[in-house]
């Protein structure tokens with residue numbers, strides 16, 4: 607069993623477990639998470655969410671991002687400058703569409719989350735560009751998101 611610094615079990619789910627969880631997804635969620643699709647910009651439900659909380663993986667509920675690192679990138683997708691925990695994000699080189707980008711996936715269920723670009727704000731300089739449907743927002747108490 608592997609555990610992240612934040613204390614979460616990162617043991618990859620089996621194909622059966624993923625299929626079981628995927629039965630609860632909508633067609634759009636399935637298209638993005640499992641078929642590596644991208645939702646249309648400016649329609650994601652989490653784009654303008656400014657409430658303090660945690661963004662979990664839609665499929666397996668692993669915490670992916672905190673509202674502390676969310677920023678307005680004006681791209682039309684929810685954007686973050688750092689993950690909740692470095693180990694809660696898996697980066698994969700993606701050369702589809704004729705350009706090289708870095709895809710980000712959930713390390714536990716392999717779901718497609720979005721992409722990361724090196725043009726984000728300080729302190730990381732990273733811009734994690736996410737699909738709203740890939741995440742579930744969970745409000746935290748008292749304004750602290752840790």
Ligand SMILES: [Zn+2]
Pocket residue numbers: 663664665666667668712713714715716717
């Ligand atoms: Zn996941």
